[in-house]
Amino acid sequence: MNMIARKKKWILLCAVCLAAVGAAVFFIVQRQGRSMKLDDNAVMGVLPGIDMEQRQSELQQQLDEGMIAFSINASPVFETGGAEGNLMLENPAQNAKLLLVEIYADATSELLYRSELLPAGSYIENDRLDKVLEPGRYPATAYFHAYREDDQSYIGQAGAAISLTICS
Amino acid sequence: MKRKLFVVILLVMLATALLLTSAYAAEAEGIAAFAASYQSADIPIGSSNQVLMVGEIEPAIMSVTMPTYVPFHMGRSIQGENKVISPRITVSNRSSVPVSLDVVYTAVDLSKLDGATWSNGPDVGPNQIAIGFQPETLSDQMPVSLGGTNWLWANSSQDIHITSLGAYDSTVMYVVGTLGSAVPENQTFSVTPTFVVRQA
Numbered sequence: 344m345n346m347i348a349r350k351k352k353w354i355l356l357c358a359v360c361l362a363a364v365g366a367a368v369f370f371i372v373q374r375q376g377r378s379m380k381l382d383d384n385a386v387m388g389v390l391p392g393i394d395m396e397q398r399q400s401e402l403q404q405q406l407d408e409g410m411i412a413f414s415i416n417a418s419p420v421f422e423t424g425g426a427e428g429n430l431m432l433e434n435p436a437q438n439a440k441l442l443l444v445e446i447y448a449d450a451t452s453e454l455l456y457r458s459e460l461l462p463a464g465s466y467i468e469n470d471r472l473d474k475v476l477e478p479g480r481y482p483a484t485a486y487f488h489a490y491r492e493d494d495q496s497y498i499g500q501a502g503a504a505i506s507l508t509i510c511s
Numbered sequence: 512m513k514r515k516l517f518v519v520i521l522l523v524m525l526a527t528a529l530l531l532t533s534a535y536a537a538e539a540e541g542i543a544a545f546a547a548s549y550q551s552a553d554i555p556i557g558s559s560n561q562v563l564m565v566g567e568i569e570p571a572i573m574s575v576t577m578p579t580y581v582p583f584h585m586g587r588s589i590q591g592e593n594k595v596i597s598p599r600i601t602v603s604n605r606s607s608v609p610v611s612l613d614v615v616y617t618a619v620d621l622s623k624l625d626g627a628t629w630s631n632g633p634d635v636g637p638n639q640i641a642i643g644f645q646p647e648t649l650s651d652q653m654p655v656s657l658g659g660t661n662w663l664w665a666n667s668s669q670d671i672h673i674t675s676l677g678a679y680d681s682t683v684m685y686v687v688g689t690l691g692s693a694v695p696e697n698q699t700f701s702v703t704p705t706f707v708v709r710q711a
Contacts, residue, residue: 395589395596398584398596399596399597399598399653402582402583402584402596402597402598403598403599405582405598406578406581406582406598406599406600409578409579409580409581409582410576410577410578410579411576411577411578411579412574412575412576412605413574413575414572414573414574414575414605414606415572415573416570416571416572416573417570417571417572417573417608417709417710418570418571419570420570429570431570431572433574484615484707486705489579498579498580499578499579499580499703500579500705501577501578501579501705501706501707501708502615502705502706502707502708503573503575503707503708503709504707504708504709504710
């Protein structure tokens with residue numbers, strides 16, 4: 344009887360020890376789990392430089408934003424130096440940008456004309472030059488400066504070579 | 512006496528009437544002949560000197576779509592001679608006037624690339640960069656080689672012909688380029704060409 348009681352005592356002691364070890368292991372694992380956290384420097388997405396097609400696609404979006412459409416008369420004619428001429432400047436509706444036009448004389452780099460902002464879907468058919476020119480032909484370059492519609496920030500520019508004719 | 516005078520006047524009147532009748536008949540015959548000849552001839556159209564012809568010369572309007580700036584990436588790890596990843600640049604002529612597209616100036620800023628310089632052609636030194644444009648030869652594929660490239664010059668006036676477009680035509684091109692082995696990577700630099708379209 345005494346032997347049986349001592350055995351039971353040992354079994355109980357072993358069970359208590361096992362429970363204590365199990366609890367300790369569980370506690371340690373839990374603590375380790377809690378210490379695993381996301382790195383603040385991690386950026387969601389594919390590492391730049393890995394996916395070439397994706398990079399090209401991003402560049403394509405930037406390029407498309409910078410594309411510009413415009414129309415201009417290649418040979419505007421002015422009856423006199425101070426008269427209106429048929430410049431025929433157009434900012435087509437599909438542009439979705441504001442355009443500002445400047446015309447410079449090729450020979451002197453002098454600014455001959457500067458428009459105000461043209462909204463998309465508008466045009467200037469006839470206008471006077473800002474400088475009165477003597478009769479003759481003047482090779483010039485018209486620069487179309489593009490601006491965003493929402494905040495009027497600058498996008499870029501493109502040019503067109505034209506020839507101004509002053510009749511008298 | 513009175514009777515004799517009356518007969519003379521009557522004769523004169525008869526003679527006059529006869530003459531007038533002959534003249535009228537001749538005139539009527541002339542008119543009839545003229546009318547007949549007029550009706551039988553071809554009727555000329557548009558040759559009358561009374562028609563005013565007003566001519567108006569239509570102005571030559573250039574209407575194009577082109578880029579204002581061109582973003583691109585560059586890296587030595589890119590396979591092939593061309594070390595640039597470029598978007599597909601489409602230039603369109605929406606007018607009946609043939610045009611040519613040229614670059615008249617290229618602003619280049621390499622200040623963030625330590626000691627790097629520009630090259631006007633494909634033969635680059637260890638710390639040099641060269642950039643240009645090349646027309647698309649294979650559909651939707653960036654060029655791998657540098658043959659046929661129009662190279663840009665840095666910060667100087669230039670007149671580099673890029674491409675020509677016929678009436679209602681469009682063309683596609685890419686940015687291409689190369690860089691030397693000592694050019695630092697992971698830095699940005701800017702190349703801003705100014706495109707000018709002109710009547711061809």
